Amino acid sequence: MTLRIGMIGPGGMGKAHIERIHTVISGGRVVAVSDVNPDNAKAVAEQIDGTAYATSAELINSPDVDAIMIASYGPAHKPDVIAAIEAGKYVFCEKPLAPTAAECEEIMAAEQKAGKKLVTVGFMRRFDASYREMKKILDDGEVGEALMVHCAHRNPTVPEMYTWDMAINDTAIHEIDTMRWLLGEEFVSARVDKPKKTSLRFEHLQDPLVLILTSESGVRVDDEVFVNCQYGYDIQCELVAEQGVVRLGDQELVHRADKLGRRNRLTMDHNQRFGQAFVTEVQEWITAVSQDRHTGSDSWDGYAAAVVCDAGVAALTADGEVPITMIERPALYA
Amino acid sequence: MTLRIGMIGPGGMGKAHIERIHTVISGGRVVAVSDVNPDNAKAVAEQIDGTAYATSAELINSPDVDAIMIASYGPAHKPDVIAAIEAGKYVFCEKPLAPTAAECEEIMAAEQKAGKKLVTVGFMRRFDASYREMKKILDDGEVGEALMVHCAHRNPTVPEMYTWDMAINDTAIHEIDTMRWLLGEEFVSARVDKPKKTSLRFEHLQDPLVLILTSESGVRVDDEVFVNCQYGYDIQCELVAEQGVVRLGDQELVHRADKLGRRNRLTMDHNQRFGQAFVTEVQEWITAVSQDRHTGSDSWDGYAAAVVCDAGVAALTADGEVPITMIERPALYA
Amino acid sequence: MTLRIGMIGPGGMGKAHIERIHTVISGGRVVAVSDVNPDNAKAVAEQIDGTAYATSAELINSPDVDAIMIASYGPAHKPDVIAAIEAGKYVFCEKPLAPTAAECEEIMAAEQKAGKKLVTVGFMRRFDASYREMKKILDDGEVGEALMVHCAHRNPTVPEMYTWDMAINDTAIHEIDTMRWLLGEEFVSARVDKPKKTSLRFEHLQDPLVLILTSESGVRVDDEVFVNCQYGYDIQCELVAEQGVVRLGDQELVHRADKLGRRNRLTMDHNQRFGQAFVTEVQEWITAVSQDRHTGSDSWDGYAAAVVCDAGVAALTADGEVPITMIERPALYA
Amino acid sequence: MTLRIGMIGPGGMGKAHIERIHTVISGGRVVAVSDVNPDNAKAVAEQIDGTAYATSAELINSPDVDAIMIASYGPAHKPDVIAAIEAGKYVFCEKPLAPTAAECEEIMAAEQKAGKKLVTVGFMRRFDASYREMKKILDDGEVGEALMVHCAHRNPTVPEMYTWDMAINDTAIHEIDTMRWLLGEEFVSARVDKPKKTSLRFEHLQDPLVLILTSESGVRVDDEVFVNCQYGYDIQCELVAEQGVVRLGDQELVHRADKLGRRNRLTMDHNQRFGQAFVTEVQEWITAVSQDRHTGSDSWDGYAAAVVCDAGVAALTADGEVPITMIERPALYA
């Protein structure tokens, strides 16, 4: 009755998923682990009283594993996702599904061959209660049609290894997926604006930057990416529609008044801000898989994010807009 | 490894607990049911593929049941709680622990004889993230000592069967427990003020009323109980301390601006407002019991709530303050 | 065309009124000054290029003075107010109208003899845009009838000379007047609750305290008076009505997010918080007087405040409620 | 001692200024009027008991007029402003100073010849308490250097005669001036993005649009102009700086909770939102002029706004960025 999960590549995110599954989520258990570093696999397996497999292929094909979670390095995702599909097992793959659109297409080909959606991509914001409420208000027609969305993605700081393209591929990718989901349409062009740089960053980085996306119907999304804003992990989103605007709430637990003013604490990282979204995401996946249902983002979402990210990265050095072209959407993902 | 739980008296609250345990909580499963109405026991048992017991005593003493949850009618709690204690099993009992202080004393006597805290009373607000943040700020000394707390407990409406004493025993009891926990001290007196009555209520009811409690150290707590406020389920709490004040946040998921102004939705009942607190409460209980640890409110908390409620009810018709006297706190609950 | 105003007793408040009248208010000018300290009168007169009078009586009766403002010490108010009435001149008297109800009655007697409302008492909150909006919502019937009002009057600190009765006579008097005006009825009883004292105060003072007033129709007003709250000048007011609640807004000019959280500055004194209300108050008075109209609080309001303050002071040492009895309201003030 | 003001072209804005000056502003009086429509001049003059002049030139040169206010149609401004300068009189000119940069240059030439700043342009937001607080925080270095500003300028609706260029020349011009003032630098390029159009507008209009400006130091300002947003007059501004962000506050007088949620009213037009800013603007001008001082926006500000508006209008139909080139700043405006 308990879903037996095999975890591939448990680093920080994978271990956090294990912790969640074992302490605050119903219906699943991580029973198997594999890792490019066998010592890590062994250590994690020991902690959870599970089995360490020598290779991800063995783990995927083990009869003792019902479903797969992939938390390895992005470039390693493709073969494991495809192997899981070929084994007929549901697979939860952390974002990105794969670093290139071409790899995502291969995954979709395998999935279409299997004739069934098995892949869920780990875009957790779709599970955040505030974003969900925003989408519900929009979908219920309470504010008319969407015209614009103003997003901001702010992190206190990033380390020196954070390079320019990561602003798109690792940071803005969250807004890219969330906006596709919120609006229910694809993007057709990307542009990047480069404001004055903060002095509080490593020299090589353009920070902040603004990614501007246009959707099929013309909705304009701007996403301020500012990863050295110093003050907090601050995720803003304001939907501007024909008859009203909707913003994410303040996420404040309490507010206080003291000598520093009337104030509330800000979250400092994505675990604080989206901790509950991660729990809901994995819970809904385990529940769905246990009932042989797909849930959450699918391979097409992974592909679309990859395509938009490619355009966004191109826009970093392009002059003006970069068009976004996608393959036709396969029927499986209609 | 999964905690096997026996549920006594599954009405609305009990069924909600079962639903939570089976869908979004880790480590437990309700496997047994009993009810004064055997048909209800049978129906619920069937739904969860569990066993219906003819009596609560049989359920409690079954070797197939590790821990007990009691969600029956308050007056029925005592014998079951004591039976669970005598069986050496952890028991989660919905509030009130028992309707009278005398019964709570009997429970404490049994528990002291067992020499171990086994009873948890279902006061869920202690598990609400906002109240917890407030308590942390106070306990960390960030605002100095508490001097006053202003509470409001507002419900949209109540049915005709809601009587005056229920304003204390069913409604204000939440603030009574939460304030004891927040302040870490007992109350020594209660008074009830009776404002102008709303016309939008059944004739027999004093609504709103204000319960005023004084703690051992002199902290003054006022609790506005207004159960026909029409507009929402609105739980307010403002802690006034020596160097600052702390309030519960707005609990808004999003806010919007439209023709009705800048606004956010209000919760309409305790399940909406405290849904996550209920989950956390039961999760923490299952986790603790699985590790043979007590967690949450204990029998002393149940006793103290009963005593303060008695004083509150007396204050409904008394002129002025009603003193609150408790027995000496047994060492087990120190 | 310019209203020629004579100012009696220009201390801090009087000078602030002069400054306002001469720099940001239309239609008036302070042309004459008197003071128990003739040097002060001379100094102020010189600054404004006006005339210093040896006595307030001479100032009041001067043909060069159209209207009177009294900003002297409260115990000195009565004879000057009466002299102004007898001279047939409009008079703006800072609160309190007079320290005792008996003196206020003498003033009302003089005014009734004059047959015309000439006296305005300086209760500036009636001119605050937020309180006015609250009153408009109530008067327009948008939230049904008022049932309770929760007020808080918090100051950062007070000096050692601030005595207990001043918590009523100087501090709570603002809520007393504002609530009479908001609710449109009189209070019939007063009680004072004494919470735990802050350690950050002079030893002789009960701080905070809570004044509880009941109106004719049963509306319950509580007013937390906390004059050493450390963190700001924080005026709170929440009206609880049958179909909704209304609170004063945050008064924030901007809010910011930085390392201290998401926050806005608090006002630190009544000039910051009610600066615009003072301007509006005096502007409306000058405009009205120039048109031979009365405006603002009248002598009855001054009397009623004095009676309620007396009860409040009695309640400081009384056990329980102190009844409030007023004379019948003269027709002039109907 | 009272500043005698001559008003040219009193339409809606001019009459509002007269009303303010005569009822809530100190130190000035409108004593003379002229208008292209002599009947209007006569009617207004009668109301204020002043003199109607046949031409603006006569009004400007009258010895009975100390200072000039121009509230006529923008294309008519230039000759009157120059005449006032040549008469050596201070002149308050409603925005725009003149519709073209060339005309503004003529005005600056005249003013330089006069050797003294005499012209104030009516950009009232510089006098809004919230914008001023934002600027103070920035200028005080509390949040580091400015990097970006996100603005929104939303109106409920506009009439059919509102054309596309007005979105820049009449609407965005406010942000153009306010951002120049806030940042203390000039803009070097403009671009316009065209989101999906709202269906709730006249067909000919692109609404909303986003104007993007870049300053000399690289600060990026985006200004969402949405003049048929339906729900209110909503002016948003968020300054993103190196160490924190600052936003305009909510401008709420009260907030309430009722069946529609927790909410506060929005302002519905610029008079509601900026009513006090208008008063402060005119008061400060009258006070300054009475002391022979210049205050507020000067001719250079009027010129710069015109140049940026020209670029903004060009950007409406251009592909990509339009560069902004200004003449060298004359020493008089340094």
Ligand SMILES: [Mg+2]
């Ligand atoms: Mg994720």
Ligand SMILES: [Mg+2]
């Ligand atoms: Mg409970």
Ligand SMILES: [Mg+2]
């Ligand atoms: Mg006053």
Ligand SMILES: [Mg+2]
């Ligand atoms: Mg203007």
